[in-house]
Amino acid sequence: MEDKNRKSSIENRQSTIRVPKAATRELSSGYYRAMSLGLAVLGWAALAQMFPPQFLPGPVRVARTIIGLLGEPATYGHLAATGRRIAAGFVLSMVAGAAVGILMGARRRAEAFLDLWVVAGLTVPAPAWAMVCVMLFGLSEAGAVVAIVLLAAPFVAVNAWEGVNAMDPGLVEMARAFRFSRRALLRQVVLPQLAPFLLAAARYGFGLVWKVVVIVEMIALGDGVGWALTAAFRSFEMYGVLAWTAIFAGIMLALEAWGLRAVEATVTAWRPAAPLAPLRIVD
Numbered sequence: 689m690e691d692k693n694r695k696s697s698i699e700n701r702q703s704t705i706r707v708p709k710a711a712t713r714e715l716s717s718g719y720y721r722a723m724s725l726g727l728a729v730l731g732w733a734a735l736a737q738m739f740p741p742q743f744l745p746g747p748v749r750v751a752r753t754i755i756g757l758l759g760e761p762a763t764y765g766h767l768a769a770t771g772r773r774i775a776a777g778f779v780l781s782m783v784a785g786a787a788v789g790i791l792m793g794a795r796r797r798a799e800a801f802l803d804l805w806v807v808a809g810l811t812v813p814a815p816a817w818a819m820v821c822v823m824l825f826g827l828s829e830a831g832a833v834v835a836i837v838l839l840a841a842p843f844v845a846v847n848a849w850e851g852v853n854a855m856d857p858g859l860v861e862m863a864r865a866f867r868f869s870r871r872a873l874l875r876q877v878v879l880p881q882l883a884p885f886l887l888a889a890a891r892y893g894f895g896l897v898w899k900v901v902v903i904v905e906m907i908a909l910g911d912g913v914g915w916a917l918t919a920a921f922r923s924f925e926m927y928g929v930l931a932w933t934a935i936f937a938g939i940m941l942a943l944e945a946w947g948l949r950a951v952e953a954t955v956t957a958w959r960p961a962a963p964l965a966p967l968r969i970v971d
Contacts, residue, residue, distance in 0.1 A: 745927040753931035777836025785844025793852025809842030832904040840893040851885030
């Protein structure tokens with residue numbers, strides 16, 4: 689009798705456990721992000737009181753500059769030019785890097801032939817690629833796009849390479865035993881296992897491409913965010929530099945949060961959610 693009561697008590701306790709909903713988690717994450725941003729702005733404002741405004745303007749002065757820039761049509765022209773270069777370079781680097789990485793993971797000879805160049809590409813800094821491409825292609829769009837591909841493709845290739853090596857060969861053999869077609873094998877077995885690695889490569893590569901394109905625009909091009917930053921720097925307008933940096937960083941963060949994360953959520957929707965509630969450490 690006591691065992692039955694104890695069992696029913698345990699079942700009642702387990703039935704009261706509720707898994708946190710996705711909306712609750714998102715709300716909690718948003719709260720902490722807002723708190724982090726607010727503390728950063730307060731720290732910036734306090735630090736700005738220790739320096740002259742021409743050296744470190746406060747957030748209010750920079751916010752006014754941002755509002756002024758958003759009211760100028762030229763601002764959107766610079767953003768469109770940079771965005772066009774980023775989109776072209778990002779797509780090409782993802783395609784080239786994924787193809788090289790998958791080839792290296794699937795073929796040992798290709799791995800031995802290409803791994804030296806992939807590793808070498810990882811070590812070259814962004815300014816070096818920017819200068820080389822400007823000297824090769826001159827004052828053209830091609831220089832910025834090629835620099836993006838040379839910088840980001842090796843990182844994408846490494847992630848795809850690791851993804852192929854981490855694949856479960858048992859699932860592939862099972863699919864072949866059930867006589868899956870090549871298309872079905874690729875769509876239902878290979879790509880779901882590679883997706884987390886390619887998505888990680890996309891998010892990391894996206895963080896790289898806008899940095900190198902801004903460097904190329906600073907060096908050689910006559911429009912874009914990099915050119916606008918250089919113009920503000922030459923005029924020693926710190927508020928202009930900070931305003932352009934904030935505008936561009938905000939756009940990139942929004943694209944990453946509402947673009948890449950949304951794609952990641954869609955692609956990995958087949959993965960089951962964690963069935964357990966968060967663990968708590970009790971003293």
